[in-house]
Amino acid sequence: MPSSIITVKNLVKKYGSFEAVKGISFDVQEGEIFGLLGPNGAGKSTTLEIIETLRQKTSGEVMVDGFNLDKNPNEIKRIIGVQLQTSGYYPGLNLVQLIELFCGLYNQQVDAMELLDSVNLREKAKAQVKELSGGQRQRFSVATTLINKPRIIFLDEPTTGLDPQARRSLWELIRNIREKGTTVIITTHYMDEAEYLCDRVAIIDSGKIIALDTPDKLIDNLVASGFERPKEMKLANLEDVFIHLTGHSLREA
Ligand code: ADP
Numbered sequence: 546m547p548s549s550i551i552t553v554k555n556l557v558k559k560y561g562s563f564e565a566v567k568g569i570s571f572d573v574q575e576g577e578i579f580g581l582l583g584p585n586g587a588g589k590s591t592t593l594e595i596i597e598t599l600r601q602k603t604s605g606e607v608m609v610d611g612f613n614l615d616k617n618p619n620e621i622k623r624i625i626g627v628q629l630q631t632s633g634y635y636p637g638l639n640l641v642q643l644i645e646l647f648c649g650l651y652n653q654q655v656d657a658m659e660l661l662d663s664v665n666l667r668e669k670a671k672a673q674v675k676e677l678s679g680g681q682r683q684r685f686s687v688a689t690t691l692i693n694k695p696r697i698i699f700l701d702e703p704t705t706g707l708d709p710q711a712r713r714s715l716w717e718l719i720r721n722i723r724e725k726g727t728t729v730i731i732t733t734h735y736m737d738e739a740e741y742l743c744d745r746v747a748i749i750d751s752g753k754i755i756a757l758d759t760p761d762k763l764i765d766n767l768v769a770s771g772f773e774r775p776k777e778m779k780l781a782n783l784e785d786v787f788i789h790l791t792g793h794s795l796r797e798a
């Protein structure tokens with residue numbers, strides 16, 4: 546029996562009179578990659594930031610690793626890794642210096658070069674964030690979520706705006722993080738990404754969860770309902786062509 550590391554019950558978030566999150570409930574199992582999928586404005590970031598203790602909920606109950614969000618937010622902060630917007634990093638510091646700064650804030654000892662190595666950024670150790678490509682920035686910001694050795698990391702649209710190679714490289718990084726036992730919650734509106742990465746997904750639309758299951762099961766259910774694609778699927782898509790022609794290697798040095 547897998548155990549829940551996050552439980553959300555009847556979560557509601559109002560911005561003034563506008564209800565952005567309308568009473569959603571879900572569990573995240575320890576060690577899984579859980580996806581929150583939905584179009585822009587669905588309420589994904591709001592939900593994530595409430596669980597991350599960064600935003601006040603209107604009502605509902607959130608438990609993270611046995612800690613109640615209302616009573617023990619500091620205990621929750623200690624076991625989660627939160628991705629900051631890369632624009633939020635102190636300018637003027639290089640990657641190693643930024644990691645050392647975070648280590649100080651989290652009171653953690655981390656080998657900065659080893660951490661950079663784990664996200665393929667060793668050669669950028671002395672660079673500043675503004676000198677990095679989009680994919681490198683995202684890998685760096687994922688690395689910073691790992692500094693406090695969290696049980697859970699939260700990634701909000703980590704691959705938006707990346708080219709196919711950088712996207713795939715980030716997918717492998719996220720899988721590696723999960724292989725080491727860290728639970729991952731990710732938001733995305735790319736369905737190929739969710740299908741590749743996520744063990745289970747919740748599809749959220751206008752503040753409500755309208756489906757929650759494994760990608761496989763959701764697809765099987767749709768097919769069982771009589772759905773058929775309008776035209777026969779080819780054995781490859783344009784992204785396959787692109788990757789075949791341009792290769793998997795990252796273009797950002
Ligand atoms: P998503 O991440 O799925 O795109 P968000 O959680 O960012 O969605 O936003 C959900 C809804 O709440 C949107 O309609 C958005 O405009 C609104 N919203 C988000 N943040 C605020 C805020 N600080 N004040 C008012 N409305 C907000």
Ligand code: MG
Nearest residue numbers: 589590591701
């Ligand atoms: Mg968002």
